[in-house]
Amino acid sequence: MITVKEVKRSLLVSLWFVFLTFPLMVIKVNPYERTVSWRWRNMVYVAIGTFVITLLAKAWFARKEKRMARQQDSCHLRLPIIQRILQKPGYRNSLAVFLLGAALAFPHLFSTYQANIMTTALMYIVLGLGLNIVVGVAGLLDLGYVAFYAVGAYSYALLNLHFDLGFWTVLPIGGLLAALFGVLLGFPVLRLRGDYLAIVTLGFGEIIRLILENWNAFSKGPSGISNIPRPGFFGLEMSLDQAMIYMYYLMIGLLLVTIFVVNRLQDSRLGRAWLALREDEIACQAMGIDKTRTKLIAFSLGAFWAGLIGVIFAAKTTFVNPASFTFMESAIILSIVVLGGMGSIVGVILGALILVLLPEYLRALSEYRMLAFGAILVAMMIFKPEGLIANVRRSYCYHGKKSNTALKNDE
Amino acid sequence: MDYFIELFCSGLTRGSIYALIALGYTMVYGIIGLINFAHGEIYMIGAFTSFIVATVLSIYGFPLAAIVVVAGVAAAIWSSAYGYTVEKIAYKPLRHAPRLAPLISAIGMSILLQNYVLLAQTSDFLPFPELIPEFSFVEPIAHIIGSSDIVILLTTTVVMLALTFLIKFTRIGKAMRATAQDRTMALLVGINVDRVISATFIIGSALAAIGGLLIASHIGQINFAIGFIAGIKAFTAAVLGGIGSIPGAVLGSLILGLTESFATGYISSDYEDVFAFSLLVLILIFKPSGLLGKAETKKV
C-alpha cells in the first residue's frame, strides 16, 4: 500500500516542518530574566507527528483518486450513503419522523443543561439556514451576517427596556427591523460583485457593533442590557427548568417552520431565480429576471431570520452586549453553511450541530480546543471541499439507446 | 498647523504598515482570487519570529546592527516558509473546489495559526526589543515624528520600489502578471503556474514580516493576537484601492491610515473604525471596483 517513495516524501515533509516550527516550537525566551530555553523535545514531537499525518493524508488522497477514476461517468456517480437515504422518499420520511421523535424526547432523556446546549445548536441551525439563502442559494458572500443578528437582539432588549414590549410582540418586529436593515444595506451595495460585497458586509457588521459599543445613550454601551425577560406562555409562571425546555420546543417549532419555508422557497419561482443568478448574472438579466429585486429579497429574507434568532438569543441569555456580535460569529455561521454543504438544508443542520457542539464537547481538550477547531475546519475543507452533504444538483441523464426516458437523478 | 502635520505623519506611518500587509492580500487575490484570511497571522508570525531571534541575539550580546539584520532576514524567511506551507496545505488542494471552500479553509488556518503560537509560546504580552535607535537628529522634532516613524516610511518606500521593479522587469514578475491576467493562458504559454502562486505567497509573506517587525518595534510589544485587526484593516485597504492592483493597495492603505488618523484627531477615536469602513462603502458605491481596480466587464 505505502511505497518507499511515499515514505521518503513524508520524511522530507516532516523535515520541512521541523525547520518551519523551529523558532516558535523550540526556542522560548524570557525577556525579563534574559534567559533562553531550548525545547528540543518539541522538535521530535513535530517530526513524528507530521510524518504520521502526511502518510495518512497521502493514503487518503490515493484512495480518493482511485475512486474518482472508477466513476468517470457523472450519471453513475455512487452517492454517499446519506444522500442515497435522502433521495428515497420512504427512507427520508421515516428518518425525519425518527429525528423529530428523538428531538421531542431529547429534553426528557437528558439534563436541562443538554437541552440548553441543544437550544443553542438549534439557533445556529436556523441562522445557518438563513445565511444559506444568501450565500448558498443566491451566491452573495455576506461576511457581516451577525449585524442582523445584533439588530434583532437589540431590538428586543431596547423595546423591552423602553416600551415594555413582550417577546411575542417583538419577535416579528425584530425580524422585520433586521430585514429593513438588510434592504437599506443591500440597496447601495448589491451591485458590487463577489468579494467587494464580502468586505462591505464585513464593514457593515463592524459598524453596527461599534455603534452599539460607543453610543451609550442608545444602547448602554459595552456594559450591555441585562434582565431581559424570557418568553412567556400565556402569562404562565414557569420555573427555570420549564422555561428552558419551553425555549427548546420553541426553537424546534421555529426550525420546522424555517425548514418548511426554505424548502418551499427553493422550488419556487424566486428560488429558481436565485440559483440562476448565482450561476450567471448576465444570462439571468437576459431572461428578464429583475436582478436587484431578486438579490434584495434574498438579502432581506436572510436578514429576517437572523433578526428572529437575535430576538430569541436576547431572550435566552437575558443579557446582550456588543461583545457577542463580533466578526468571529459571522465566520462561524458562514463556516456552518460551507462546511455542511452550500445550499443543502440537511448539510446546514449537520454543519451547525458539528460546529456548535464540537467546541462544547471538545472542552476535554481544554487549551487545545481552538487549535483543534481550526485544524478540523481546514481538514474538512481539504477532504470534503463541497461540504459534508453536497447539494446534489438536479441532473438528467440520457441512457444511450437502452431507453429514451430521461432519468431524474434527484427525487 | 503643527497638529495637522503630526496627525499626517502618524497617518502615514499607520498607512505604510497597512500597505506592507495589504500587498500580500492584493497579490494573492490578483492571482488566485482568494481572500487569504490567514495573511494577518503570517504578519504576526513574522513579528514573533523577529522577536525571538532578536531577543536571543541580544541575550548572547550581539551588536544592534547585526541583530536588526539577522532578525529581519529570519522574520522574512520564516514568514515566507509559513506562507508557502499554508498555501500548499490549505489552498492548493482546493484550487478547483467551490469558491467558498478555500475561504473557510483560510479562516480555519487563521484560528489554527493563532492558537499554535499561543500554545507554543505564551498568551502574555511581551516587550519587543528596541531595534530602531533614537537618532539624535530627530530629537528637535521628536514630538512630531519619531525615528521609528522615519525608518518605517523609508523602509516601506524602498520595499515598494523593489517590488515594483520585481513585478515590472523580472521574469517571475512578468509571469505573475501573466497569471493574474489569465491563468489558463499563462499555463498554455508554458508558465509554471504553481510555482508562480508559491512565489506570490512567499513575496507577500516576506513583506508582511517586514511590516510585523517594524510595527512591533515601533509600539514595543507583541502577543499572538496582533494579526487579526491588522489583517482586517489591511484587507479593507486593499479593497479600497482596488483589490488585485499593487499601486491600488498602497494608495488605499495610505488613505485608510490618514483617514483614521484625522478622524481620531479632529473628530473622535470612538468612531475611528466606523469612519474607515464608511469611507470604504462610499468609495465602493461610486467606484465599485475600488480606486485603481480595473472595472470588470464581462463579455457574453
Place this chain on the structure above:
Amino acid sequence: MKLTMRTNSLVTAAAVALVTMLPIAGFAGDTIKIGVAGAHSGDLASYGLPTVNAAKLVADELNAKGGVNGKKVELLIEDDVCKPEVATNSATKLVSQGVDAVIGHICSGATKSALPIYKAAGIILISPSATNPELTQSGDYPNFFRTIASDDMQAKAEVDYALNVLGVKKIAVIHDKGDYGKGLAEFAKGFIEKSGKGEVVLFEGVTPGAVDYSAIVQKIRQSKADAVIFGGYHPEASKIVSMMRKKRMDTIFLSDDGVKDDTFIKVAGKDAEGVYASGPKDNSKNPVAQAAIAAHKKAYNSDPGAFYESAYSAALAILNAIEKADSTEITAVTKALRTEKVETPVGNIHFDERGDAVGVGFAMYQVKNGQYVEVK
C-alpha cells in the same frame, strides 16, 4: 416498538454508566457542592484560573479539617470563556448538578447573564472579580455578593488622588471601549465634573489591538491635559504610555487595577516609571493572605495570579457563612454573609445589604524603580 426498546436500552445503559460514575462524584446530599465558574480557557484564562486554584486550596484545607459541619466540600468547575452566552450554559449545568453556591463568574458580562439563572434556582453567587457597579447597586440581584470593590469606588479613589494629592486641573479620560474600562472612565468623568476642582478636557476610547496609538496621543497633547486617567487593561496602557514618552510628553498617567499588574511594568520597561495605578489595599502583612500565598506556592510551585486573594476570600466567606448558618438555604446563608465577620486575605470582611464587601478598599500605587509602591 423496536424503536422504543432501543431508546430504553440506551437509557438503561446511560443509567448504568451514571451509577458507576457516581462514587467518583460523591453522593448527593452528603457534600456541600460549590460551583467555580469563570474563564478557564481562551485569552482571558489568566484571569479565571487563579480562582480555581484558590477554591481548590480552601476546599482541601477545610476538608482536611473534617469539612463544613461534617460535610465535605466538593467543587464543580465550569468554564464560561467570559462570554455571556456560554455563561448561561455553564450556569444551567451547575444548577442541574445541584450546586449550593457558586464562586464566580469572573467577567461582569458573563455574571450578568448567569445571575438570573442562579436567582431563579435560589443559589448564591460570590464573585472575586466582577466589578460592575450595577451588579450590586441595581438591587436586581439579592443573591449576588463580591469580595472586590466596585468600579465606581476605584474611579473615586483615582479622581480624588489626581485632584487632591497631585493637584491637577485638566484631565484627559481615555478608555478601551470595554465593559470594564469604559464603565470606569465614565465614573471618573462624573466624579471630576461633580468635584468642580478639575475639568475633563478629553473623553475618548481607543480600539484595543489597533496598530498604533500615536494619533490619540497627539490629541492628548493637543488637549493640554496635565494628567491622563485611563480605564482598561495593561496592554493598551503600556502602548499609550510608551507612545507618550516617545513623543516627549511627561503627562501624569493614572490607571486602574487592570494596569496594576507586574506585566505592565515588564512590558513598558522604563516608560512605566512614575505611572500611578489604583489597586486593592496592600495585604502583604495580613497573616491570612500570607498563609494563602504560601499555600499556593506549596501546591503549584508558582506565584498566584490575578484575583487570587479575593477569590480565596470569596471561598472562605461563603463556606464560613454556610457553616454559621448550618444550612445551604439561601435566606439563612444570606443572613450569615451579612452578619458574620470573617478573617480573609483581603481583611476582616462582611457584606452590606447590596452585596458589596465591607472592609476591602483601594489604595494608590506608583511605579518606582520597576515596582509598584503604595503612595499616600
